[in-house]
Amino acid sequence: MTVMQAVETRISRRSFTNNPIPPALVAQLDENIAVVNKLGGLSIRFVQDGSGAFARLSHTYGLLTGVKSVISLAGPAEDPFLHEKLGYFGELLVLSATRMGLATCWVGGSFDKEYPLYQLHPFEKQVCVVAVGFAPKELTAREKIVRKALHRANKPMEALYEADEPPPEWFMAGIYAVSKAPTARNLHPTRFIWKESSVFVQNEARFSYQKIDLGIVKAHFSLGAGGRFEPGEGSVFIKENHQLAAWPFD
Ligand SMILES: Cc1cc2nc3c(=O)[nH]c(=O)nc-3n(C[C@H](O)[C@H](O)[C@H](O)COP(=O)(O)O)c2cc1C
Structure with missing residues (x-):
């Protein structure tokens, strides 16, 4: 796999x-x-x-x-x-x-x-x-019951990002990977921003697991888009040529 x-x-x-x-x-x-x-x-x-x-x-x-x-x-x-x-x-x-x-x-x-x-x-x-x-x-x-209850209000992909112009394909590949990420209670509290050709992430809600969720979605975005983030809210994404630059294992 x-x-x-x-x-x-x-x-x-x-x-x-x-x-x-x-x-x-x-x-x-x-x-x-x-x-x-x-x-x-x-x-x-x-x-x-x-x-x-x-x-x-x-x-x-x-x-x-x-x-x-x-x-x-x-x-x-x-x-x-x-x-x-x-x-x-x-x-x-x-x-x-x-x-x-x-x-x-x-x-x-x-x-x-x-x-x-x-x-x-x-x-x-x-x-x-x-x-x-x-x-x-x-x-x-x-x-099945738990999954159905948690996935009832799945956020559509469009709710996971904002862009000031049509973003490149690699950005959308990152957002797709984010849509597959686990988040506490499936809330997806983060929003990826494409602005002036840079990517950063904002947390929309303040609740106890939001920083764990932030790390999880950054991992998914990095793998999908091909690049990496520094830690911290608002940190900028660094696009790499190597698609799996963020994957640290063999
Ligand atoms: C930080 C965090 C904490 C979670 N805590 C629980 C939990 O206590 N009990 C539980 O059943 N699921 C927990 N989950 C799983 C989420 O409910 C699940 O990831 C979400 O509903 C999305 O479903 P999926 O992982 O099948 O894609 C947690 C997920 C995350 C990221």
Whole structure:
């Protein structure tokens, strides 16, 4: 599966089978995690058995079932771009897991944040997790209900950007990749701006996961449009000749 096929086909899965992730794939995930930790100055970790963090919940909107392994998204608490970086690099990890045939779901709310997945360093902050594992081939009835509720108000592509002139094809390829991105409650709170031949992103709403969402959509735009962003709201996109300039893995 190519990176762009992963962008195209990834969806959140909320029901996992009890098939463990084989050691070779765990090793690959760990290798990729090491790459992004180095690039972003982060301390993301794969946790083989994080099921305890999902054991006590019963009424959250996106109740996940059968979760065993998680990717814990964490880094230095004082990093001003921590949430955005975890969104950006976390989504690259999600797409790499998708290419390995693994199912994923970003989880900001539907897990027990007090549950000690492992001992955090005093200066480290865990922002959210990604559930990862194998899912049944077809969506379960419950997954279909949650998905339908969240996708009822899908934003059309035109609502994801603004342009002061017809933007180039590569910009629209970036917006298409953004339309495929996961965002908390599927709100897509960001808007890409094409102005005087430059690209930057604005956050439309102020709510708790918006900076994670900002990082996620920047990752998708970078892969679709071929280039990269510096962190921060309003940072300008740098177009590269190499389509997958933002892809840090083999
Ligand atoms: C930061 C973040 C937090 C999320 N938290 C949850 C959650 O707590 N529970 C849940 O079921 N889904 C959660 N999601 C998944 C979104 O609901 C999902 O990405 C969105 O509905 C779009 O659907 P898709 O991922 O299938 O494209 C979260 C997504 C993001 C990006």
